[in-house]
Amino acid sequence: MLNDPRSHGLWEKTAPQPPVTEPLSGAMSADVVIVGGGYTGLSSALHLAEAGTRVVLLEGNEIGFGGAGRNVGLINAGMWVMPDDVPGVLGPVYGERLLDILGNGPQLVMALIDKHQIACELERNGTLHCAVGAEGFKEIEARCSQWASRGAPVSVLDAEETRRRVGSAGYSGSLLDLRAGTLQPLAYARGLAHAAIRAGATLHTGSRVTDTSRDGSRWVVKTAGGSVTADWIIVSTDAYSTGPWQQVRGEQVHLPYFNFATVPLGDNLCKSILPAREGVWDTKEVLSSFRMDQAGRLVFGSVGALRNTGAAIHKGWARRSLKRLFPQLGDVEFECEWYGKIGMTDDALPRFHKFADNVVGFSGYNGRGIAPGTTFGKSLAAHILGEIGESDLPLPTSAVGAPRFRAAKEMWYEAGAQIAHLAESRF
Template identity: 70%
Template sequence: MLNDRRSHGLWEATAPQAPVTTTLGGSLSADVVVVGGGYTGMSCALHLAEAGRRVVLLEGREIGFGGAGRNVGLINAGLWLMPDDMITTLGPVHGERLLGLLGDGPSLVMELIDRHGIDCELQRNGTLHCAVGPEGLKEIKEREAQWQRRAAPVQALDALETERLLGTSAYAGALLDRRAGTLQPLAYARGLAHACVRAGVTIHTSSPVVETSKKGDRWVVRSADGTVDAEWVVVATDAYGTGPWQSTRAEQVHLPYFNLATQPLSADLLRTILPEHQGAWDTRTILSSFRLDRSGRLVFGSVGALRNSGTSIHKAWARRALARLYPQLRDVAFEHEWYGQIGMTSDALPRFHTFDRNVVGFSGYNGRGISPGTVFGRELALLILGEKSVADLPLPRTEVQEPWFRHSREIYYEAGAQAAHLASDRF
């Protein structure tokens, strides 16, 4: 994207085209201006437009430019945190509310895909959280217990059943979450954009917001070449935020994550690797993730940035690690490579902010953007429509706070991933 082959890789090569858009020019008026063309912004815009509101969506680059177009494509339920930890941090009201909404998040994503006919390689076969050793097995069994207390369809599998579903004996077990699935993330983002346009949303790309001002009881949002005035402003820029709301980026520590995609695998190989096409990731701190796309490519990823010395280090590690998991892929070439940034908050929980009167947004998805972004976009629409109040939302209102030593921690995470991958999986 934007002539950078390492920004979106396989996803840009295989996604349907985005709707034709233009740069904002002149002056427009709307009920709501949404800033950000990722899952949150487009879900919000779509739900508002379907309810009859006039919506203008402004994207600084292209649809799905940020995390929405770069991630692995796992439609997960919940967050990285254990369910009980969410209750401890947020309290019983917001904690249980958030668990319920995000537990049902994959069903909302799949319902939107079905209703709008979005071609995004949807797989509904669940995901596998793979246990590394005894500690990993203990973790997934605790997750199973906590989710099952909430009647979620999750199941901890033993090593033999895990091997059957993965095609490798590398793991001590896995947590199968039947609510979840996989998709082509950029195709989903572009599909939401097409649905928005059909619903009446006006989308302008290459239109970064540079300034906002009040005009009576309305807001004027300004880009380089135009303005939009509206009663409400939705800030949906998250970890890639710039301009007036770059604080949403500043409150998150960037954690780089890369993906490599093999050439399409033969039918014989595909019978031995993820035969039911679940998406998978493991319990390591510096985790690995792997899944298949529609054409039979294996997408393999981990923490790290494909730039400077990291490019050769991470690619060499991926070759070694993949050969350990699947020796039959030792000589299979990688066709695509890309990376992006995960925005991590101090407590691994998203944030709800009210930046001013009628200026609202969610951010801080901590590597779980597809379902939460879609759900939070709908929640913002319900707030604007008057169907929910701030007190009804899944997160309490918080002030923006930049974490201590953010820049140093980002440097440390990138360098630490290189050091770990330089040393690991050597035979």
């Protein structure tokens, strides 16, 4: 997007076309104006429009421009935080409520894909959280036990079963989560956009919000080309927030994450590497992730930015790591490369903010945007429609914070990933 092949890589190359949209021009009126065309905004628009609400969505760039169009494509249940730790942070009511709604999040995503016939390469065979060494195995055992106590269909696989499913002997075991799966993330975002428009929502791209003001009891949301007057504003810009909601970006530490996609692999390799097409990530501190796309490309990623010295360092690391994990690959060619930003909060949990009367939004997905974004978008729609109160939302209201040493942490994440990848696989 924006003539940058490293912004969306393989996903832009293989996704169906987005709906035809134009920048906002002139003055409009609506019940709800949504700012941001990612999963949260699009899910909100779809669910509100289906209920007969007049919705206008404003996206500063293109549909799926932010994390929605750049991520790995794992439809995970829950967050990074261990399940038993969530009630300790949020309290027992919100903690268990969040675990329940996000545990069922992948089911909502898949139901929407089925209902609206979204072509996004959906795979329903679960994910594998692969353990590295003895400590990694202890981690997945604990995570499995905590989810299983809540009725989740999870199980720990030993090293041999993991090797059979992954095609690599590099792991001591894995946690299989049958709630989860994979999809083509940009295709899913574009599919939600098509569905929202069919339901009656109006979408404008190239329409960055510059200002907001009040007109009596209503809000006026302004762009360079026009304005929308509405009763409600949903802020769904998350890690890519600018303008009036720059503060949302300011409360997050950006963690860069990249992906490389190989050329399509032959049939024999596809039968030996992830034959059931699960999505994978590991327990290392500087984690790795990988999955197959529908054409048999292996998508392999980790922490880091593909810019300056990082581009060559991370590509070299990816080649060495793939050769170590999958000797059967040999020397592999990369067809695409891209990276984006993950917005990390100080407790690795998302936020619900009430910026003003009738101005609300969720943010801080910490690398888990697909299911939470879709789920939270539906929750916002239900709240605006009067179906649930503010106290019934998945998260309590919190003030917008500012993490200490944010800029220094971001510099360290980018530099530290380069250091780690330079050292790994060389010794």
